[in-house]
Amino acid sequence: MGVTIxxxxxxxxVSKTTVSRVLNSKGEINENTVLKVRKAISELGYVPSAGAVGLARGTTQMIGMLVPDLAWAWSGIVQAVIETLETEGFGLRMLTWNHGEESLRRLGLQVAAKSFDGLLVIEPEGAMGYITELHEAGLPVVLIDDRFQRPGFPYVATTNREGGAQAARHLLEIGRRRPLVVTGPDAFGCTRERLGGFVDVYAEAGIEIDQRSIICGDFQFERCRSAIAAALADGLEFDSVFAHNDPSAAGVLTALHEAGLWVPQDVAVVGFDDVEMASYTYPALTTIRQPMREMGAAAARLLLDHVRGVPKAAPSCVIPTSLVVRGSTLRPSPN
Incomplete structure (x- = not known):
């Protein structure tokens, strides 16, 4: 059983009522009592429930942001959030989701201390229940989502299914009829959406993609590199690859190069995300652009609307993907 109030x-x-008053900053409380309660919370690792916190909020001009880590993959979103908040006179308090329950405890303490007016969230693995509870108790929350989660609070998402369809249409337009798909983790909604959109477009063209041509790559460079090497060793024939993120596509390019195959002459490759590295691979990577900066800016604006109580604030926002064509599918035209 977890630590209780x-x-x-x-x-x-002290009494439970006193602890609740400290959590909610209600009434006049002796400073020594406040310090004792906060020390007990820290020592016990108590995570206040949304109900216990109460969320009778003032204003701090700060926004919290919970992210899985501070890796480069989120840099576009985070930078856009910072720029949008600064324009509106708000600061940003970063919280990472690296240590499971310990991270959740820290989030609870920040909420209890009323450290921010609202919360932006990216991929809250294992924490959606608690974050939903916080929202239901009154904390403005917006999810920045590329995995097709649909929470009971506002979110900003992108069109993963249409992104998969865009990749398929492009490969068909350049005459590639034997694609291999390297997917993300099976549990992610975005994996199912990207695969579904891709498979449907090929089916409409009268081409059924065999299950052997769908390989799980888990969004990981090395796993995708190994998967392509294994497919080639098994004699699997393909003229193109759709990888479900850009690091996966980079692994595909490396494996094809190591096998002595030319891209795009022998095999065309399409990734997904359009992170910075997509421009630096050889050849440069054709990819489906996930609008990271636009998603970050839209999420920040949406959250501020809810923090400020703007009438008719939008409940959610979906920003479309787009195809970015580079050398991994089309050779440059001769001068």
Whole structure:
């Protein structure tokens, strides 16, 4: 059983009502009592429930942002969030989701301390229940989502299914009729959406993609590199590859190069995301652009609308993907 408000009260030597008043900053409380309660919360690792916190909020001019890590993959989103918030006179408090329950405890303490007016969230693995609880208790929350989650609070998403369809239409337009698909993790909604859009367009063209030509790459460079090497060793014939993210596509390019195959002459390759590295691969990567900066800016504006109580604030926002054509599918035209 988790730590309760009663445990905190017992450790601090106060009543549960006093702990609740400290969490909600309600009433006049002796400073020593406040310090004892906060010390007990820290020592016990207590994560306040949304109900216990109450979320009777003032304003801090700060926005919290919970991210899985600070890796380069999120840099476009984060930079757009920062720029949008600064324009509106708000600051940003970053929280990472690297340490599971410990990260959740830290989030709870920040909420209890009313450190921010609203929360932006990216991929809250294992925390959606708690974040939903916070939203239902009154904390403005917006999810920035590329995995096709649809929470009970506002979100900003992109068109993963249409992105898969865009990749398929492009490969068909350049005459590629034997594609291989390297997918993301099976549990992710975006994997199913990207695969579904791709397969449907090929089916409409009268081409059924065999299950052997669909390989899980888990969004990982090395796994995709190994998967392509194994497919070639098994004699699987393909003239193109659709990889479900750009690091996966980079692994595909490396494996094809190591096998002595030319891109795009022998095999055309399409990725997904259009992160910075897509321009630096050899050849440069054709990819489906996920509008990271636009998603970050839209999420920040949407959250600020809800923080400010703007009438008729939009519940959610979906921003479309687009095809970016580079050398991995089309050779440059001769001068």
């Amino acid at each position: 009663a445990d905190v009260a017992a450790r601090a030597g």
